[in-house]
Amino acid sequence: MVLGCVIHGQGDLRVEELPEPEPGPGRAVVAVRYGGICGSDLHYHRHGGVGDFRLREPMLLGHEVVGTVVAYGDGATGPALGTPVAVHPATPCGVCPECADGRANVCRDTRYLGSAARFPHVQGGFASRIAVPAVQLRALPEGLEPRRAALAEPLSVALHAVRRAGDLAGRDVLVTGAGPIGCLTVAAARAAGAASITVTDLLPRALEFAAAAGATACVRADDPDDPNWPSDEVDVAIEASGVAAGLDTCLRRVRRGGAVVQLGMLPPGQSPFAGNLLVAREIDLRGAFRFHAEFDDALRLLAAEPSFDALISAVRPVREAAEAFGQAADRSQSCKVLLDFA
Secondary structure, eight states: EEEEEEEETTTEEEEEEEEEOOHHHHHEEEEEEEEEOOHHHHHHHHSEETTTTTOOOEEEOEEEEEEEEEEETOOOOOOOTTTTEOOOOEOSSSHHHHHTTTOOGGOOOOEETOOOSSSSSSSOOOOSSEEGGGGGEEEEOOOOOOHTTHHHHEEEHHHHHHHHHOOOTTTTEEEOOOSSHHHHHHHHHHHTTSSOOOOOOOOOHHHHHHHHHHHHEETTTOTTTTTTSSOOEEEEEEEEOSHHHHHHHEEEEEEEEEEEESSOOOOOOOOOOOHHHHHHHOOEEEEOOOOOTTHHHHHHHHHOOGGGGGEEEEEEEGGHHHHHHHHHOOOOTTTTTEOOOO
């Protein structure tokens, strides 16, 4: 029996019995062990969509998955059967101008697990067995347990944002938002050699997770008198909260000629921002969307850093998916919540 988490509409999440997947040519079947609940999964559950992407049919959620290879279809090759693997969730087209330019993360015809960006939707990875293109499998590095490896996808997002920011060695960095992506951005900035990393959030527990990830200062975003605010302007600011107020903070706190990276997905439609600061200070404003080659780097970093375990706040069996989603949505208590499909 294959159990999966299927979203049917706003607030309508069901754990259902699904057909046993067949690998098909070029594909592999993976027995999923863990799946990380992402902010986009929560948006599909709570709002019926993410940004401008709206649900139009039932969709298997999930794109942060690890498991074991159990079968290959015709012509498919990859790690040996029984190998623990992480699944890269993107299948870029490989032929569009963006792919040709080495920017497959913004491929105009990509397929991404658990995404309503196209129709029919791309079914996700929150099932006890899934069939995916074999080229998306990555064997886990030696010593990396599947539980921690479930952080590979969101850490890849953070690594890409840090690379979009430029060389961080010796730089002072501000990260607005201490959700799972914000905390992993802290870890990525630390790995990139940042001299200081200040993190802002409204929730004390979120800031505790940021400190565990390596933040050198944690600030209440709604307290302009918090003594932990940087005394000087920062070199780089990464907006990871997905709200306009966070972008405003980044633009006002970064130095002249500095860089701001918008990582958090803003609400649909237009978002106001301090455009005159962008002009007068000659600030570079850059977007960061998903990732590509960073996935392999994320797995290596996870294998080398046991401290990432502190960001996993709960693991719940798939039959408790509704409770797990509620726990993941409660940022006053949780950072990353995993579903266990064993």
